[in-house]
Amino acid sequence: MKKDKNSPIGIFDSGIGGLTVAHAIKKLLPNESMIYFGDTAHLPYGDKSEAAIQAYSIKIADVLLKKGCKVIVIACNSASSAAYELLKEYVHKDTFIINVIDPMVDLVLGEFEHKRVGLIGTKRTVQSGVYTRKIEEAKKGITISSLATPLLAPMIEEGFFNNQISHEIIAQYLADESLQNIDALILACTHYPLIKKEISAFYEDKMNILDSSEVIAQALQTYLTEADLINTSTTPSHQFLVSDYTESFEAAAKIFFHESVHLDKHPLWND
Ligand code: DGL
Numbered sequence: 001m002k003k004d005k006n007s008p009i010g011i012f013d014s015g016i017g018g019l020t021v022a023h024a025i026k027k028l029l030p031n032e033s034m035i036y037f038g039d040t041a042h043l044p045y046g047d048k049s050e051a052a053i054q055a056y057s058i059k060i061a062d063v064l065l066k067k068g069c070k071v072i073v074i075a076c077n078s079a080s081s082a083a084y085e086l087l088k089e090y091v092h093k094d095t096f097i098i099n100v101i102d103p104m105v106d107l108v109l110g111e112f113e114h115k116r117v118g119l120i121g122t123k124r125t126v127q128s129g130v131y132t133r134k135i136e137e138a139k140k141g142i143t144i145s146s147l148a149t150p151l152l153a154p155m156i157e158e159g160f161f162n163n164q165i166s167h168e169i170i171a172q173y174l175a176d177e178s179l180q181n182i183d184a185l186i187l188a189c190t191h192y193p194l195i196k197k198e199i200s201a202f203y204e205d206k207m208n209i210l211d212s213s214e215v216i217a218q219a220l221q222t223y224l225t226e227a228d229l230i231n232t233s234t235t236p237s238h239q240f241l242v243s244d245y246t247e248s249f250e251a252a253a254k255i256f257f258h259e260s261v262h263l264d265k266h267p268l269w270n271d
Contacts, residue, residue, distance in 0.1 A: 002068070003069075003070040003229075004069055004070070004229075005070075005228075005230065005231045005232070005233070006033070006231055006233070006234050007033075007068050007069060007070035007229075007259070008032070008033040008034055008059075008067065008068070008069050008070070008239075009025065009029075009032050009034050009035070009036050009069060009070065009072075009073060009220070010034075010037070010064030010065075010066065010067070010070055010071065010072040010095075011034055011035070011036045011037070011072075011073045011074045011075045012027070012036070012037040012038070012039065012044065012057075012060045012067030012072070012073075012074060012075060012076065013036075013038055013039070013074075013076040013079070013190055014038070014039050014043045014044055014045035014046075014076050014078060014079065014087075014265060015038045015039065015040050015043040015044070015157060015242075015249070016038050016040070016042075016157070016242075016245075016249060016252050016253045016256045016257075017075075017076065017153060017156070017157075017190040017191035017256065017259040018036070018038065018075025018076055018190045019075075019253055019256035019261075020075075020076065020190050020191070020193040020194065020213045020256055021073065021075035021100065021166070021190055021212070021213045021216050022034055022238075022257060023213070023256070023257050023258050024213035024216065024217040024219060025073070025213050025216070025217045026238075027217070028214075028217040028218065028221055029216055029217065029220065029224070029230070030184050030223055030230075030236065031230075031231045031232055031233075031234070031236055032230075032231050032236055033231070033234070033236045033237050033238060034092065034158075034236070034238045034239070035064060035067050035069060035238070035239045035241065036154045036238070036239070036240045036241065037063060037064060037241045037266070038160055038240070038241070038242045038243070038249070038253075038263075039056050039060060039242075039243045039244075039268065040059070040242040040243055040244045040245070040246075040249055041242075041243035041244035041268065042056050042126075042243065042268075043120070043157070044078075044153055044154060044157075045076060045079055045082075045122070045124060046078050046122025046123050046124050046126070046153055046189075047122070047123055047124065047150060047152055047216065048124065048236075050082040050083075050093075050124070050128075052210075053078060053079055053082035053083050053124065054082060054083045054086050055146070056068075056079075056080070056268065057074070057083035057086070057087055058083075058086070058090055059081050059269070060268065061087055061090060061091055061097075061267070061269045063241070063266065065091065065094050065095060065159075067239075069095060069099065070095065070096075070224075070229050071096045071220065071223060071224065071229070072087075072091065072095055072096075072097045072098070073097075073098045073100075073216065073220060074087070074097065074099045074100060075100060075190050075216070076100065076109065076110065076119075076190055077100050077101065077121050077122065077125040077188045077189050077190065077212075078122045078124040078189075080099035080100045080101045080125075080127050080130075081101065081124060081125045081128035081130045082124055082128065082233070083250070084097070084099040084101070088218070091185060094197070096223060096227070098216065098219055098220055098223060099133060100190060100212050100216050101130055101134070101188075102134070102219070103187060103212065103215040103218070103219035104188070104210065104212045104215055105131065105134045105135055105138075105164065106187065106215075107210065107215050108142060108210070109134055109135065109138050109140055109142070111184075111185055112140075112142055112183060113140045113141060113142065114140070114141040114142070115142055115143075115144070115183040115184065116142075116143045116145065116181060116182050116183055117135070117142055117143070117144050117159070117182060117183060117184045117185070117186060117210075118144075118145050118178070118179040118182035118184070118185045118186070119131055119132075119144055119145070119146040119147070119151065119185070119186040119188050120146070120147050120148075120152070120179075120185065120186070120187065120188060120189070120192070121146070121148065121175065121186075121188030121189045121210045122148065122150060122153060122189055123148045123150050123190075125148075125188050126146045126147065126148040126188075129143075129146075131144055131146065131186065131188060132136055132144040132146060135204065145178045145179060145182065146188075147176050147178050147179055148176070149173045149255050150198070151169055151190065152169070152170070152173070152189065152192065152195065153170060153189055155259065156191045156192075156194050156195060157252060159255070161194055161195045161198065162195075162197070162198060164202035166183075166195060166198060167198060169201060170195060170198050170202060171202055172193070174202050174203075175201065178253070182207075183208065184207065184208035184209075184210055185199070185203075185207055185208070185209050185210065186210045186212075186244075187199070187209060187210060187211050187212065190212070190213065190214075192211070193211045193213055194256065196211055211241075211251045236251075238261075238262050239264065240253065240261045240262065240264065241263070241264050241265075241266040242263045242264070242265060242266065243265075243266060243267055243268045244262055244265070244267075245265040249263055250262070250263050265266065
């Protein structure tokens with residue numbers, strides 16, 4: 001399908017967490033149309049194997065390519081760490097692809113030389129070691145200390161945040177030895193912007209909490225500008241697809257996207 005300035009931006013995540021990224025994109029690039037795919041049938045990705053996430057990601061890329069997306073944003077750290085390289089190979093003739101990790105790595109390299117930076121994310125993201133590798137390879141004297149926090153994404157999906165249970169789970173994780181004496185904390189999961197305030201409160205608002213949604217939107221803006229693909233003329237329209245539908249997803253989507261969204265069911269496999 002022919003792509004031009006009016007073509008939509010494709011965005012995907014394991015579920016609705018990536019809507020935090022979609023929201024940041026909508027704020028920065030209000031003229032762009034978006035097609036969001038949430039793989040709710042296979043959520044969470046954080047405890048899936050690399051091979052499973054790669055298979056889901058390829059299927060989703062096919063859906064977004066068929067719909068003529070001019071760029072694909074992987075709005076999920078777990079999928080970015082497991083499937084970015086493969087997806088790049090797979091789509092490179094048809095479209096450009098942006099992951100959530102590289103823009104955050106660039107930010108850390110630019111601002112935290114010789115510092116100690118903590119990271120929280122899913123098991124898949126932390127076990128991949130991708131942030132550590134990319135940041136330490138640059139030899140800027142930055143130490144990365146990562147902790148898998150697998151309860152956080154399901155907790156947030158269930159609407160448990162800003163309450164006593166979420167405070168306690170967050171506090172338990174952040175008190176872990178590996179996250180002491182850090183100068184900044186990377187939120188390496190697109191669900192976590194929703195608990196950013198609680199995390200910040202744990203540190204009495206004195207910690208640099210690095211949330212990737214805005215840097216991703218900026219990386220996308222840079223790419224679209226350089227490729228001369230910024231949409232300036234049309235009224236944007238957005239489509240939200242999920243591989244499995246329940247009303248609770250639609251209710252939660254509103255919290256992640258800051259406004260009501262209508263989710264359409266679009267199975268990845270006909271099984
Ligand atoms: N939003 C996904 C991420 O950024 C995590 C949720 C999941 O485990 O599916 O890693």
